[in-house]
Amino acid sequence: MPGSDGKPVIEIRGLQKVFAHGDTEVAALENIDIDIHQGEFVCLMGPSGSGKSTLLHLIAGLDNPTGGQCRVLGQELSDMSERDLSRWRNEHIGFIFQSFNLIPVLTAYENVEMPLLLTGLSRKERGEHIEAALGIVGLSDRLTHYPRQLSGGQEQRVAIARALVADPDLVLADEPTGDLDAKSAEEVLTILRKLNQDYGKTIIMVTHDPKASGYATVTRHLDKGQMLPL
Amino acid sequence: MLIPLKYNLRHLVARWKTTLVAGVTFGLVIATFIIVMSLARGVEQALTTTGNPLNVIILRPGVESESQSQVAKDMYQTIRNYGGIAKDETGEPLASPEVLTLVNKPRATDGKASNVQIRGMHPLSLKIHPALRLVSGRMFTPGLREAVVSKRIAERFQGLKLGERTRLGRGEWTIVGVFDAQGTAFDSEIWADYQEVMQEFDRDAYSSVLVRAVDRAAVGSLKTLVEEDRRVKLTAKSEQLYYEEQTKTAKPIKAFAVFLAAIMAVGASFAGMNTMYSRVANRSREIGTLRVLGFTPMAVLASFLIESVLLALCGGIVGCLLALPINGLATGTTNFATFSEVVFYFAITPGLMLQGMAFAVAMGLAGGFFPAWAASRQTALTALRQL
Numbered sequence: 001m002p003g004s005d006g007k008p009v010i011e012i013r014g015l016q017k018v019f020a021h022g023d024t025e026v027a028a029l030e031n032i033d034i035d036i037h038q039g040e041f042v043c044l045m046g047p048s049g050s051g052k053s054t055l056l057h058l059i060a061g062l063d064n065p066t067g068g069q070c071r072v073l074g075q076e077l078s079d080m081s082e083r084d085l086s087r088w089r090n091e092h093i094g095f096i097f098q099s100f101n102l103i104p105v106l107t108a109y110e111n112v113e114m115p116l117l118l119t120g121l122s123r124k125e126r127g128e129h130i131e132a133a134l135g136i137v138g139l140s141d142r143l144t145h146y147p148r149q150l151s152g153g154q155e156q157r158v159a160i161a162r163a164l165v166a167d168p169d170l171v172l173a174d175e176p177t178g179d180l181d182a183k184s185a186e187e188v189l190t191i192l193r194k195l196n197q198d199y200g201k202t203i204i205m206v207t208h209d210p211k212a213s214g215y216a217t218v219t220r221h222l223d224k225g226q227m228l229p230l
Numbered sequence: 231m232l233i234p235l236k237y238n239l240r241h242l243v244a245r246w247k248t249t250l251v252a253g254v255t256f257g258l259v260i261a262t263f264i265i266v267m268s269l270a271r272g273v274e275q276a277l278t279t280t281g282n283p284l285n286v287i288i289l290r291p292g293v294e295s296e297s298q299s300q301v302a303k304d305m306y307q308t309i310r311n312y313g314g315i316a317k318d319e320t321g322e323p324l325a326s327p328e329v330l331t332l333v334n335k336p337r338a339t340d341g342k343a344s345n346v347q348i349r350g351m352h353p354l355s356l357k358i359h360p361a362l363r364l365v366s367g368r369m370f371t372p373g374l375r376e377a378v379v380s381k382r383i384a385e386r387f388q389g390l391k392l393g394e395r396t397r398l399g400r401g402e403w404t405i406v407g408v409f410d411a412q413g414t415a416f417d418s419e420i421w422a423d424y425q426e427v428m429q430e431f432d433r434d435a436y437s438s439v440l441v442r443a444v445d446r447a448a449v450g451s452l453k454t455l456v457e458e459d460r461r462v463k464l465t466a467k468s469e470q471l472y473y474e475e476q477t478k479t480a481k482p483i484k485a486f487a488v489f490l491a492a493i494m495a496v497g498a499s500f501a502g503m504n505t506m507y508s509r510v511a512n513r514s515r516e517i518g519t520l521r522v523l524g525f526t527p528m529a530v531l532a533s534f535l536i537e538s539v540l541l542a543l544c545g546g547i548v549g550c551l552l553a554l555p556i557n558g559l560a561t562g563t564t565n566f567a568t569f570s571e572v573v574f575y576f577a578i579t580p581g582l583m584l585q586g587m588a589f590a591v592a593m594g595l596a597g598g599f600f601p602a603w604a605a606s607r608q609t610a611l612t613a614l615r616q617l
């Protein structure tokens with residue numbers, strides 16, 4: 001089990017991401033060093049354009065760094081093919097988006113089921129996982145609702161259930177409260193804290209909300225692609 | 231691992247307007263395909279079921295159809311005395327001299343003239359064609375200007391109903407009976423006494439001689455007898471083979487069906503492709519999300535390809551429904567061997583509908599491939615960034 005021996009679950013050394021913008025180049029991340037350990041709830045803050053999302057994408061294997069090292073759960077991601085990365089993400093990563101990104105034609109239950117369809121679980125086992133996940137986010141009574149029949153806060157809770165249903169090692173959230181009112185935001189943050197404290201999930205959350213950092217165990221700041229010291 | 235089918239089905243319902251448009255587009259193509267194919271089948275059917283295995287047609291060597299053949303009058307006497315020819319209860323050999331010619335008659339529907347085949351025959355001919363039944367009236371009387379017509383011809387042409395007097399050749403003839411030849415080529419004919427037909431149309435030779443062999447073996451021996459008889463210089467063909475050869479009329483229709491379907495299919499595939507491209511564009515964020523959840527590019531490709539095929543299958547169903555009402559409808563086409571009209575029924579068979587469905591699947595795959603490919607090539611992030 002990565003991280004259980006005290007080794008960090010995420011080891012980032014000299015990480016660099018440069019986007020080519022026509023002739024000019026934009027350095028979204030420059031020389032990032034960071035270790036994240038099992039059981040941490042990291043809050044990643046910084047002004048718009050500072051590279052927070054970019055870092056999260058690199059950790060999720062959704063993009064390739066242009067330099068440096070990014071070891072996640074003991075794997076060097078830049079060595080892996082698209083296909084292997086897909087499988088790896090399904091097994092190890094739960095991703096939460098700012099705009100929920102539920103599939104509109106599927107019910108809450110079916111949305112949460114999606115990641116499980118890639119596992120070998122039987123229909124019955126899937127059902128148990130889904131009900132447990134929707135239970136954690138407090139939506140056991142909304143199984144057959146479609147996203148359009150849910151409030152924004154409820155949609156985001158379904159999305160959280162989807163992110164945790166396959167029991168990932170890492171939960172990554174990019175401004176999960178960005179589209180929510182204060183009350184729903186608080187509910188979502190409370191759930192994330194519960195995931196971290198009660199279920200031991202390692203969480204990295206990008207946010208603009210200063211209050212949100214109160215829920216995390218560690219807060220790190222990015223500015224212009226640089227990680228500010230602790 | 232595949233993205234579940236219900237995902238595609240729900241999207242087809244959610245965007246029902248474009249589903250409907252694509253369904254109708256595909257449907258028209260498939261209906262056309264099924265209808266034209268059934269036309270070809272109908273012609274084939276009418277011609278292949280005609281021949282009786284014991285009947286032998288004797289005609290001039292090298293001709294393709296009876297109407298091009300000539301058999302001199304005195305040869306008939308030679309032929310009817312060959313061994314192996316069945317006899318009726320009075321001992322008459324079942325051999326009928328047949329005279330074929332065309333008359334031009336206006337169609338009942340649009341009044342446009344078309345050729346109908348007249349067969350002058352010996353009254354014995356009815357015994358050689360047991361499949362033929364009179365449904366009303368009576369048989370023609372030898373020596374009189376009387377004719378019997380098939381039920382379908384009576385319906386399709388003006389002036390050929392039971393009891394009507396009509397001009398065939400120069401004179402007036404009376405329609406005294408209507409027969410049903412049960413879907414065979416004779417359903418496209420008018421029958422009359424051979425001597426009357428020869429007089430009316432100034433013929434001094436028969437077209438062919440139709441004989442009934444006593445058994446299968448006699449069919450072969452009759453053929454040899456005819457072909458080795460230096461006096462007659464004729465050839466013989468089993469009636470079955472003769473009509474089988476005539477089915478080449480169906481070939482251009484089939485080729486036309488395939489050609490027409492191919493052209494329409496290209497058009498429909500492009501329409502389908504268009505629809506699928508817009509579906510891919512509209513669902514870009516979903517594609518990105520699916521990729522983040524761990525679905526592979528291959529799964530995305532398969533999912534959109536399947537959706538395209540489902541869309542085309544909707545079209546297939548529409549096509550079958552559009553084609554079904556013509557099932558059993560009678561129509562005619564020109565038989566290119568005789569230049570007269572062949573009448574037949576459209577038969578929309580399950581097999582034909584299955585072919586239509588297979589055709590739909592092919593169009594769905596063709597139209598869906600590039601959009602599905604494009605969807606699968608996007609990275610998760612590019613897909614997510616689109617709005």
Ligand SMILES: Nc1ncnc2c1ncn2[C@@H]1O[C@H](COP(=O)(O)OP(=O)(O)OP(=O)(O)O)[C@@H](O)[C@H]1O
Nearest residue numbers: 019020021026028047048049050051052053054055
């Ligand atoms: N695909 C891309 N192509 C070009 N430039 C990009 C791309 N993605 C990000 N960038 C650039 O990289 C920099 C960092 O972007 P990033 O999205 O990581 O910022 P962020 O900290 O998440 O900002 P926000 O708080 O607004 O979400 C920005 O200057 C952005 O313009």
Ligand SMILES: [Mg+2]
Nearest residue numbers: 052053054174
């Ligand atoms: Mg961002």
